[in-house]
Amino acid sequence: MSLPPALIVRYRAFLAVTDATPVISLGEGATPLVALERLGARFGVRVFAKFEGMNPTGSFKDRGMTMAVSKAVERGAQAVICASTGNTSASAAAYAARAGILAAVVIPEGKIASGKLAQAIVHGARVISIDGNFDQALEVVRGLAEVSDIELVNSVNPHRIAGQMTGAFEICDDLGQAPDVLCIPVGNAGNITAYWAGFQAYHRAGRVSSVPRMMGFQAAGAAPLVLGHTIDHPETVATAIRIGNPASGPQALAAIADSHGSIASVTDAQILAAYRLVATTEGIFCEPASAASLAGFMMRAEAGEFTDGQTVVCVLTGHGLKDPDIAVANASPVIRIPSTVADLERAVFDG
Ligand SMILES: *Cc1c(COP(=O)(O)O)cnc(C)c1O
Numbered sequence: 124m125s126l127p128p129a130l131i132v133r134y135r136a137f138l139a140v141t142d143a144t145p146v147i148s149l150g151e152g153a154t155p156l157v158a159l160e161r162l163g164a165r166f167g168v169r170v171f172a173k174f175e176g177m178n179p180t181g182s183f184k185d186r187g188m189t190m191a192v193s194k195a196v197e198r199g200a201q202a203v204i205c206a207s208t209g210n211t212s213a214s215a216a217a218y219a220a221r222a223g224i225l226a227a228v229v230i231p232e233g234k235i236a237s238g239k240l241a242q243a244i245v246h247g248a249r250v251i252s253i254d255g256n257f258d259q260a261l262e263v264v265r266g267l268a269e270v271s272d273i274e275l276v277n278s279v280n281p282h283r284i285a286g287q288m289t290g291a292f293e294i295c296d297d298l299g300q301a302p303d304v305l306c307i308p309v310g311n312a313g314n315i316t317a318y319w320a321g322f323q324a325y326h327r328a329g330r331v332s333s334v335p336r337m338m339g340f341q342a343a344g345a346a347p348l349v350l351g352h353t354i355d356h357p358e359t360v361a362t363a364i365r366i367g368n369p370a371s372g373p374q375a376l377a378a379i380a381d382s383h384g385s386i387a388s389v390t391d392a393q394i395l396a397a398y399r400l401v402a403t404t405e406g407i408f409c410e411p412a413s414a415a416s417l418a419g420f421m422m423r424a425e426a427g428e429f430t431d432g433q434t435v436v437c438v439l440t441g442h443g444l445k446d447p448d449i450a451v452a453n454a455s456p457v458i459r460i461p462s463t464v465a466d467l468e469r470a471v472f473d474g
């Protein structure tokens with residue numbers, strides 16, 4: 124049996140990967156494209172979830188991190204650093220451990236999901252919490268990267284964006300064509316930028332005959348691109364997109380304009396409703412930020428934005444196990460009963 128090559132080797136024709144590049148891989152990518160048949164039937168479209176929670180550290184960040192850390196090691200870097208709402212730090216910590224180099228992760232005080240923090244700590248990263256939000260964390264991290272040899276692995280690192288193009292490649296490979304529409308959560312705006320670059324690169328290479336409309340969705344309390352100005356105190360249950368000053372904002376807006384797409388906000392209530400729906404009716408447990416794409420899809424579908432038979436892909440960016448506190452707080456409580464068959468029967472069949 125031979126294993127499939129690592130993600131950045133599989134798509135090396137589209138990436139700056141040469142024979143001199145050490146491949147730091149944990150088997151990322153090749154995530155499932157799951158048909159959401161019930162939801163699709165409701166709106167008369169073909170809708171799929173690209174479930175990025177199935178990456179090694181449970182989010183799409185691994186696609187960019189395998190590339191960024193491989194390139195960092197290629198140039199001889201001994202350490203990587205990032206600011207993170209959680210998933211970037213989990214991924215940086217794991218890939219740095221794999222490469223045998225140091226990871227330093229800077230997190231906003233008290234606003235990181237417990238699963239993500241656990242990952243960064245367990246992988247041995249130097250975890251530093253600052254008295255400030257994500258945007259302030261990114262500012263100090265960029266400052267340090269400028270005056271030292273440490274490699275910045277936030278999505279402002281072009282290798283991150285390049286690696287994340289592979290999500291678009293896989294969707295096209297699985298569908299045999301580009302989707303009509305891509306729905307995607309937007310936080311720091313790197314991923315929507317990467318997907319658009321990926322679809323365009325595949326189109327230029329003749330692998331697909333069209334490119335999708337890019338529909339980005341921000342959380343209502345953290346929607347700088349929708350409102351047209353930065354937000355000093357972003358707030359949302361979807362902590363992975365709790366960002367008030369997106370580093371790749373201009374690129375995201377260009378992707379949206381060039382693809383005839385759109386950017387809109389969804390409320391925390393819409394996000395949590397979509398999060399529960401996809402978990403209870405499709406068997407997919409994603410994290411709240413991920414559900415912004417699905418909430419946005421439903422909002423657009425209800426407004427009649429799609430034509431019959433169109434293909435829509437919603438990117439579910441991270442795994443629900445990342446944030447167990449939100450999960451438990453938003454699910455039905457456990458039913459407690461005495462241990463008798465009669466009580467059990469009542470509990471099972473009457474709820
Ligand atoms: C990072 C992240 C996002 C936002 O991606 P950007 O590239 O910052 O726009 C969305 N969902 C999850 C789960 C993430 O980890």
